[in-house]
Amino acid sequence: MKPEEMILVSIDDHIVEPADMFDSHVPAKWKDQAPKLLTGSNGVQAWQLENQVAGAIGMNAVVGWPKEEWGFDPTSLAEMRPGAYDVHERVRDMNVNGILGSMNFPSFVGFANNFLNGLENKELALALTQAYNDWHIDEWCAAYPDRFIPLAIPPVWDPKAIADEVRRTARKGVRAITMPELPHVMGHPSYHDMDYWKPFFDAVCDEGVVMCLHIGGGFGAISNAPDAPIDNLIILATQVSSMAAQDLLWGPAFHQYPDLKVAWSEAGIGWIPFYLDRCDRHYTNQRWLGHDFGDKLPSEIFKEHSLACYVTDPSALKLRDDIGIDVIAWECDYPHSDSIWPNAPEFVHTELVNAGCSDAEIDKITWENSCRFFGWDPFASRSREDATVGALRAQATDVDTSLMSKSEWRARYEAAAS
Amino acid sequence: MKPEEMILVSIDDHIVEPADMFDSHVPAKWKDQAPKLLTGSNGVQAWQLENQVAGAIGMNAVVGWPKEEWGFDPTSLAEMRPGAYDVHERVRDMNVNGILGSMNFPSFVGFANNFLNGLENKELALALTQAYNDWHIDEWCAAYPDRFIPLAIPPVWDPKAIADEVRRTARKGVRAITMPELPHVMGHPSYHDMDYWKPFFDAVCDEGVVMCLHIGGGFGAISNAPDAPIDNLIILATQVSSMAAQDLLWGPAFHQYPDLKVAWSEAGIGWIPFYLDRCDRHYTNQRWLGHDFGDKLPSEIFKEHSLACYVTDPSALKLRDDIGIDVIAWECDYPHSDSIWPNAPEFVHTELVNAGCSDAEIDKITWENSCRFFGWDPFASRSREDATVGALRAQATDVDTSLMSKSEWRARYEAAAS
Numbered sequence: 057m058k059p060e061e062m063i064l065v066s067i068d069d070h071i072v073e074p075a076d077m078f079d080s081h082v083p084a085k086w087k088d089q090a091p092k093l094l095t096g097s098n099g100v101q102a103w104q105l106e107n108q109v110a111g112a113i114g115m116n117a118v119v120g121w122p123k124e125e126w127g128f129d130p131t132s133l134a135e136m137r138p139g140a141y142d143v144h145e146r147v148r149d150m151n152v153n154g155i156l157g158s159m160n161f162p163s164f165v166g167f168a169n170n171f172l173n174g175l176e177n178k179e180l181a182l183a184l185t186q187a188y189n190d191w192h193i194d195e196w197c198a199a200y201p202d203r204f205i206p207l208a209i210p211p212v213w214d215p216k217a218i219a220d221e222v223r224r225t226a227r228k229g230v231r232a233i234t235m236p237e238l239p240h241v242m243g244h245p246s247y248h249d250m251d252y253w254k255p256f257f258d259a260v261c262d263e264g265v266v267m268c269l270h271i272g273g274g275f276g277a278i279s280n281a282p283d284a285p286i287d288n289l290i291i292l293a294t295q296v297s298s299m300a301a302q303d304l305l306w307g308p309a310f311h312q313y314p315d316l317k318v319a320w321s322e323a324g325i326g327w328i329p330f331y332l333d334r335c336d337r338h339y340t341n342q343r344w345l346g347h348d349f350g351d352k353l354p355s356e357i358f359k360e361h362s363l364a365c366y367v368t369d370p371s372a373l374k375l376r377d378d379i380g381i382d383v384i385a386w387e388c389d390y391p392h393s394d395s396i397w398p399n400a401p402e403f404v405h406t407e408l409v410n411a412g413c414s415d416a417e418i419d420k421i422t423w424e425n426s427c428r429f430f431g432w433d434p435f436a437s438r439s440r441e442d443a444t445v446g447a448l449r450a451q452a453t454d455v456d457t458s459l460m461s462k463s464e465w466r467a468r469y470e471a472a473a474s
Numbered sequence: 475m476k477p478e479e480m481i482l483v484s485i486d487d488h489i490v491e492p493a494d495m496f497d498s499h500v501p502a503k504w505k506d507q508a509p510k511l512l513t514g515s516n517g518v519q520a521w522q523l524e525n526q527v528a529g530a531i532g533m534n535a536v537v538g539w540p541k542e543e544w545g546f547d548p549t550s551l552a553e554m555r556p557g558a559y560d561v562h563e564r565v566r567d568m569n570v571n572g573i574l575g576s577m578n579f580p581s582f583v584g585f586a587n588n589f590l591n592g593l594e595n596k597e598l599a600l601a602l603t604q605a606y607n608d609w610h611i612d613e614w615c616a617a618y619p620d621r622f623i624p625l626a627i628p629p630v631w632d633p634k635a636i637a638d639e640v641r642r643t644a645r646k647g648v649r650a651i652t653m654p655e656l657p658h659v660m661g662h663p664s665y666h667d668m669d670y671w672k673p674f675f676d677a678v679c680d681e682g683v684v685m686c687l688h689i690g691g692g693f694g695a696i697s698n699a700p701d702a703p704i705d706n707l708i709i710l711a712t713q714v715s716s717m718a719a720q721d722l723l724w725g726p727a728f729h730q731y732p733d734l735k736v737a738w739s740e741a742g743i744g745w746i747p748f749y750l751d752r753c754d755r756h757y758t759n760q761r762w763l764g765h766d767f768g769d770k771l772p773s774e775i776f777k778e779h780s781l782a783c784y785v786t787d788p789s790a791l792k793l794r795d796d797i798g799i800d801v802i803a804w805e806c807d808y809p810h811s812d813s814i815w816p817n818a819p820e821f822v823h824t825e826l827v828n829a830g831c832s833d834a835e836i837d838k839i840t841w842e843n844s845c846r847f848f849g850w851d852p853f854a855s856r857s858r859e860d861a862t863v864g865a866l867r868a869q870a871t872d873v874d875t876s877l878m879s880k881s882e883w884r885a886r887y888e889a890a891a892s
Contacts, residue, residue, distance in 0.1 A: 123762055124761075124762065127762060238699070245701075246699030246701055249701060277696060277697040278695060278717065279656075279659065279694070280695075281658045281664030281665070282664065283666040283725075284721065284724075285725075285763070287756060287760075287763055287765060288717075291716075291752050291753060292716060294748075295713050295717070298709075299698070302705075302709060302710060306705050306709070307699075307701075307703075326747060326752075329744060330712075330742060330744025330748070330787070331744075332789075333786075333789050334742065335709060338705060341811065342544065342705075342708065342811055343542075344541055344544035344545060345704060345705055347703070347705060368751075368755055369751060370751055371748065371750075372748055374796075378789040393759065393762075394755075394759065
């Protein structure tokens with residue numbers, strides 16, 4: 057298989073929410089209280105809601121910038137590559153990168169809807185959550201239904217409300233919901249508390265909706281050195297995935313819900329063989345602790361429930377048989393600094409070939425596993441031949457992929473607006 | 475190579491300190507104030523010092539017990555296999571397990587001398603630390619100098635005092651010092667603070683003494699779910715090693731001290747390829763963060779400083795070339811529940827052969843790497859032929875390895891005492 061013959065479905069990318077996203081979706085009662093994207097005198101934009109201000113409208117949305125301008129800093133839509141917030145430009149950027157399908161996580165509300173979680177008026181918070189999801193489903197994804205796998209955000213403060221939202225959005229085509237890695241870090245009961253989380257687990261299992269645990273949300277579970285550099289955040293964020301896995305695998309959830317499906321979004325895959333070896337050794341060796349996995353090993357149970365998502369993991373791919381070849385799925389992470397754009401096909405192909413993957417294994421990792429796990433048919437409206445990297449790139453010959461500084465992006469943005 | 479032809483040097487085992495350990499080593503001034511091993515009315519023993527009581531005299535020292543009796547519970551010397559606290563019995567247990575050499579970590583004082591760290595009278599705490607080390611070096615290790623690699627505990631509250639103790643004990647043959655994984659979790663400055671830790675780093679580099687970071691000490695850096703089972707502690711303890719690595723590799727220590735040597739004790743090895751891939755990708759991709767490793771990758775620098783110690787890690791051994799074949803060292807963890815006794819040779823051999831290791835690779839992992847790293851000559855007083863598993867086991871044909879209940883051990887102990 058050559059890079060242009062691959063099919064790429066990325067199950068973790070990010071939307072930077074556009075300014076008008078709430079306009080058509082907030083009930084009249086709450087219209088005036090929807091979050092607003094305000095621009096400060098310094099040109100920095102931020103979403104504001106009551107007394108809350110979101111930290112960054114497009115955290116780390118650096119795609120298209122030269123590296124010396126990269127940062128976590130909040131900025132404005134004007135300075136970003138439009139594919140970050142404009143769905144038509146997004147699809148063009150997917151085409152030029154050979155990406156057929158994509159699942160898009162939120163930006164300013166946080167991976168577990170942390171922003172609305174902080175709102176005191178829970179009726180308003182729920183209405184805005186639903187508005188967010190309606191915008192995501194009915195505008196963003198609906199513009200190109202054959203290119204996006206819809207993902208909901210949860211009213212995370214109320215498991216019954218989450219369950220209702222899972223069922224409501226599932227009827228509209230949602231295939232996944234983004235949930236906190238470690239809810240106790242947000243001040244909610246942990247996933248060990250099955251009385252509390254029962255409505256949520258019931259709903260996702262009934263509806264076949266995947267629970268996505270994106271790295272970053274649970275980072276507060278690590279007490280870093282007070283003088284540690286910001287590198288710690290990026291390098292160690294994946295360590296939290298094993299903590300989250302621990303709560304689901306060694307708590308009651310995986311046992312009580314055999315159909316529960318969890319995507320370890322951007323978690324990487326290298327932690328898994330080490331973690332599973334340790335689980336199996338611990339289970340078979342330390343029987344005095346009384347845990348009972350029945351006739352299976354914890355590693356088998358983990359694999360039955362999991363999709364492990366990585367951007368780049370060259371060493372770990374060599375252990376694909378230990379991880380489970382049906383468990384691994386590639387992701388792009390556009391438009392963040394860890395994303396691979398616009399040369400994902402060549403990068404991914406090289407890494408998979410260097411790890412010794414066969415063509416069949418490449419297909420599993422780049423699209424088959426994720427399409428099966430999320431129940432998304434990539435060929436619903438196009439043939440396989442029209443879904444390849446080469447076919448998509450042929451539609452994107454006019455996409456300019458050159459790097460431009462923030463100020464150049466801003467100049468273009470302002471020219472287009474005037 | 476057959477199991478009986480292997481040479482095994484274990485660089486992480488544990489002493490359960492005997493009751494008389496302070497008798498000959500505390501200066502007259504402090505004689506009455508040394509910790510005392512007291513027995514409660516329930517038969518449970520605990521070390522007491524002023525108002526402090528150590529949690530367990532032999533945490534998890536379960537070797538020789540049937541599995542249904544395993545536990546973390548504090549118990550008494552009477553119920554343990556005598557190899558836990560009696561050096562002569564220890565060497566017999568090493569012989570029957572084919573172990574030539576061993577480094578022994580403390581029990582009741584904690585891996586970073588946490589117990590004495592809590593003492594207000596720092597002059598007394600220092601005297602007791604020195605007494606501990608003198609006992610370890612002059613009694614325990616000196617009884618069989620060809621079988622033990624001496625390891626010091628630090629007066630961890632004062633880097634200048636640690637430095638003095640490193641130099642003092644190095645003159646007496648000490649090759650390593652056990653330090654906190656994450657000192658900020660103990661309330662001390664982190665390893666990023668080079669002004670604070672300079673005396674310590676100077677001393678270990680001057681003396682060629684290895685800094686051992688044993689898992690468990692930094693576990694408090696993880697905010698577990700309040701209702702998580704105890705399994706979390708055992709399974710996730712190794713996740714802290716990457717946090718500790720982060721502070722040394724991405725902080726100034728490895729850069730400022732090219733001779734600094736760190737043993738990742740009981741950390742396992744599976745976290746390393748994943749961690750190093752992520753470090754290298756982060757470094758080469760996220761240059762905006764400004765870190766400068768000169769003409770090397772962070773993975774290269776990590777390997778120059780590290781000895782990675784594992785008990786069992788079947789998947790990760792297949793990535794030995796990514797970890798570094800000169801970086802990996804096996805350990806036994808006697809007498810804890812994770813230890814492999816008395817069949818370590820067969821267990822280790824099977825795991826290494828299954829991973830495809832050559833004889834030369836087996837030698838590196840089972841003894842060469844650790845002997846080089848700690849500067850310990852395993853053949854100083856015996857030939858290689860007399861150092862093999864087979865040769866040692868031939869001296870231990872009378873060692874009874876059958877499992878016995880706590881009550882049986884107690885009956886034997888009391889019979890021997892009377």
